Amino acid sequence: MSKKITRHEYQHLVEKTMPPSRVFRDVLAAFVTGGLICTIAQIFFMGMESLGVDEETAYMLTTVIMIFLGAVLTGLNIYDKIGKFGGAGASIPVTGFSNSIVSPAMEYKKEGYVMGVGAKMFLIAGPVLVYGIFASVVAGLIYYLWIQVM
């Protein structure tokens, strides 16, 4: 360029003039969406308890139902819209986890059930599983050592 601008100056200019994220709107939408998903789960949980299902089974069944709902809403092309509105409020609950597995499975079906669905299904959820399992092992070890010491 005729008038030289350094990389550093340019990056500074970009950062300074960049349109900002709508933090307040995003946080509020995430709160409402995440809260709503959790409220629905809570209704299922309390409903089952009132039907006499024991607490542990009710927890497990609630999770299964929410995963199922996430998958169905993804298949019906609805969950992406919830995610677009709610951001982290839609991706953090277990419905979002379900969405992250079902959406690549749908997208890569064209490449076959082995190299498409099978290989690409955990494209987004993979890191969550890897580090989730790793974290649970670390927590388990700490717990085990804690019991030994105490």
Added chain:
Amino acid sequence: MSTRTGKQTVVLSNPPVVIGGAAIVGKKEGDGPLARYFDQIIDDEYFGEKSFEKAESRLLRDTLVKTLDKCGKSASDLHFIISGDLQNQCTAASYAFRDVQVPFLGIYGACSTMAESLSIGAILIDGGAAEMTACITSSHFCSAEKQFRYPLEFGSQRTPTAQWTVTGAGCILLEKQGNGPVITHLTNGTIIDMGIKDANNMGAAMAPAACDTILRHLEDTGRNIDYYDMVLTGDLGSFGRSILIRLLKDNGIEPGDRYNDCGCMIFDLESQDVVCGGSGCGCSAAVLSSYVLELMNQRKINKVLFVATGALLSPTWIQQGDSIPCIAHAVSLENIQ
């Protein structure tokens, strides 16, 4: 024979003629402000095919056929097809033209591909290597999302600087002689990397490349920006566009109303939920081969500087932490007679 002027500009001594063009786009583009200029708007994102990749190929093929029909030509009149897209290994184009018995040059310049294609086509014709070439590029929102972002049904938000890949293809036929605007100059850009690493901020990454090529073009040709009725960048989006205007002003150039960006023109940024605007090889190609060409043919505008910009990244390089190398090619289109 082509000659050079200045550092980077090619002067075409027998300027190739743009004898016609056509654009086919998807539904969202067909809801945009330029809808009436497009030759065809297709509602089905699969275009009747089984996958998005195949749909994009179909889009390219149909656009070529439409262009040839409009110009009263047939594929056997073509000496070259110069085409590119955003799919890995440029496969939308390769598969599109596998049954067309015409010498094929597959090229990749990301969103700058149309200008690259016109550059090669113009030089081939001016140099006597071809009588007629088809310059055609495409992009498809769904195949690009799959390749560069997330699966379509994955619920995620876009950052405030993101752009929306256009589903569309544009084709221009260049011929040695004929009626229509001609290509007089080409200024092919150098790769410019200002260290932007955010793949969701390609407008900011590409703006310095566009600025560099425009300044180079004006310096090489001795022209003032007022010489052109329209200066068009291909796909900086609204944020990239505002940065380019600022960079040009810093260099003493006031682009004014004659400057616009194809990404900002193809969609209504307020109502169509595309954040900063359109992008993709099909965006500038579709705008140029429909809207711009029609205005030129009606003589509403006579001199256009088409500056298509490309972010030459891949998801792998971005994941490895590198920045985005960018390019811009300028093509000068003029009504001479």
